[in-house]
Amino acid sequence: MKAGSEPWAVSLGPIIKIKNLQKSFDGIRAIDNLDLEITKNSITAIVGPNGAGKTTLFDVITGFTESDAGEMRINNTIITGRKPEEIVALGLARTFQIPRLFKNLSIRENLLLAYNNSADKLGDDEFEEKAKRVFEMIGVSIDLDKSADDLSYGQRRIVEIARCLMRNVEIILMDEPTAGLFQKARESIKQVIKKLKQAGKTIVIIEHDMEFVADACEHVIVMDEGKSIAKGKPNEVLKQKKVLAAYIGE
Amino acid sequence: MTELTSFIPYLLQVLGTIIIFSLVILGMNLSIGFTGMLTVSHIAFFGIGAYAAAISFKLGLGFIEAIVIGTIVTTIISYILARATVKLKSDYLAVASLTLIFMVQIVAQNWDLAGGVFGIKGINRVKLPGFEISPITNQLAYVALMLFILAIVFFLLKKLVQSKFGLIFKGIRDDETAMQSLGYNTEKFKTISLIISSIVAMLGGVLYAHFITVVVPTLITFNDLLLVLGMLVIGGLGSLEGSIIGTIIFYSLPEALRFVEMPEAIIGLARYLVLSVILLIVLYIRPRGIFGKVDINESGQ
């Protein structure tokens, strides 16, 4: 069994725990004394006006940006100050605001790069099977030999998500997954998120589409100016005055 | 008939030079075209290889020993270069690699063992286990050896870029951030790529020393940058075959100009100017080169 997946470890607190997180850029506080907890196997949305610090939060959690102060833990393991590749190896996957595919490679090669670096992958022969299963789960059929450059925006997003799933991960961070997508693609992503939860994963998404959030997510955390200003169930949180004020003020 | 017999040595000379350049360009392509690291250090490692061979010869060592010494020195220096720059923006590697060219030249000029300003001459025997080749009297045999070495290196590089390792290099080239998000230690792989590619370029230098039989500090100059960049860009990034073909084309162009009537002093400079302008045009119109898989605009981010 993979370390960290023993049943007793599972129930020991939130899967992501952040305390007193600080990050400034050139004197501007992007993240201001942030406390945050993500429950295991939940679907949590992080919302807030532009510039609230959401993507910075993802960058700091995944080690792409170094925090100034505070502590972050994944499964009770301290990740503060560690490099992206170390943090990701703990069972984390991430998508970006604009899909980052390897554009001079085929879709297959994009997936291979993720699969080859999976700690508990089954073997080279199992790759095709896994790729097939991942795309079945997403509900999309695509020609793996196509060049990653040759895709529509929606397809890129789907491939980026599929690539994440080629590794066995526990936590998936998605940065604005539905931005710029049409209804059909959005539905696919909604279904993927629900299936991932059924498979025991924890999903955290940054979103602007409130309908999507209300529909797909169990928890919401609202950020504004680097702080967390509200959290709870979508229907309750999104009606709060201060949340609306934060958005209108932007 | 006499024309033919004097034409063959000329042909062998051209072939040998193309083989030597090809090794340097292949090395550059591995770093720049396949891994996306903009560096001009390969010329420096070519010089190091040439001097490693020359000094080994001076000390009575054989061909294989020269390659081993060159490999050790190259690994150490390219490792230092990588450590200094892989964490930083691509600009830093470009600058550091540029200064490396000058540094190698200065060391060569001031080192007694390397013959100082005068260099080392008379490197006219290739001592292999069991037999010897004299590149001057038996040019054909030596060129055959060079071709053999190029073939092996090409074969190994081809295997490398088609392997899982090669895929990682390409991933780093296309999007280093994404590679990190997939859990890859990109710094480590960039270092490995730089070391391997530097060794390939170094081999070109070793072959050069025995081919020209003279090694001087001015053998690598800043000016050679134009030639190698031209060969690399025209052949195309991300294509090993392209590097060989680009070398042939870019090397043949000035050779063709050789047959045009021009005063001696002007001809070198005119070739230079023409090559510069051609390279600028190619960079502007077709940054992908002839066989390139990758736009040079996407490399070195």
Place this chain on the structure above:
Amino acid sequence: MLEVLPQLFINGLITGSIYAIIATAFALTYSVTKFIDFAHAAIVLVAAYAFFSVSSSQFPVLGDSLFTAILISIFTGAIVAVLLKNFVYRAFMNKKASKAVLFIVSIIVYFIAQALVQLAFGTDTKTIKGVEILPIEALGTVFSQIELGIIIAAIIFAGMLFAILKYTKIGKEMRAVADNYELAEIAGINSKEVFLKTYFIAGLFASATGITLGLERAIEPAMASTIMLRAITAAVIGGLGYIPGAIFGGYFLGMAESIMGFYMPSGFKDLFAFALLFAFLIFRPHGIFGKKGRV
């Protein structure tokens, strides 16, 4: 041995001044365009050779006055810099060329300049004739009035640049573009114009370097490439793109070279400059004044 120190100090000041000027030109364009522009070396060459031609020309007004020669050369260089930016770099920037390509283009431009200069003037070393060297003795050191002029020129240039950056409209625009290009555009700044003006100023500095090198040392086709590397080294030491840092870096390098040159054979002086660059890259890539994480 201590008696040598004042002279070493003055020498360092002189060399440092030359380095500081070219480093500033480099840092200025880097801060605005964000790519390593080697073509400043081309401007150095253009100005140096223009200075040589004008000062050794037979025409009365031109050939007689050192001052006119300097003036003409400086502006020639600056204009070439602007033309370069406007036609060559802009063409590539419009094609969304990467920083790597722009760097390569700048090297090619330098090669073209070097070849042209060689074609027109030959490879032999030229010196500026007809300039009287007046030695000045002060505090146990000896230097010439030219060298004093160089130091003063560096101070004046630096002062003027700071004044421009701080108080003029174009200065503020340059700083805005350097800080955040997109934001500056949104604020209504015409970045293309800013680039051109930046190149004009940087061209003035690079030309000045060519002239000082012509007066202080000698003029030959390879003169510019090593000084360019010094400029980049100085800029890295001070923090890439940070102008006060580049000036500091120039003096730091000049001083270090002067002291090292006393203890080491001359060839190793160059090696020292580059080793210093590597040391900074390994241990402090953001330079002495750069902010960590900016890299």
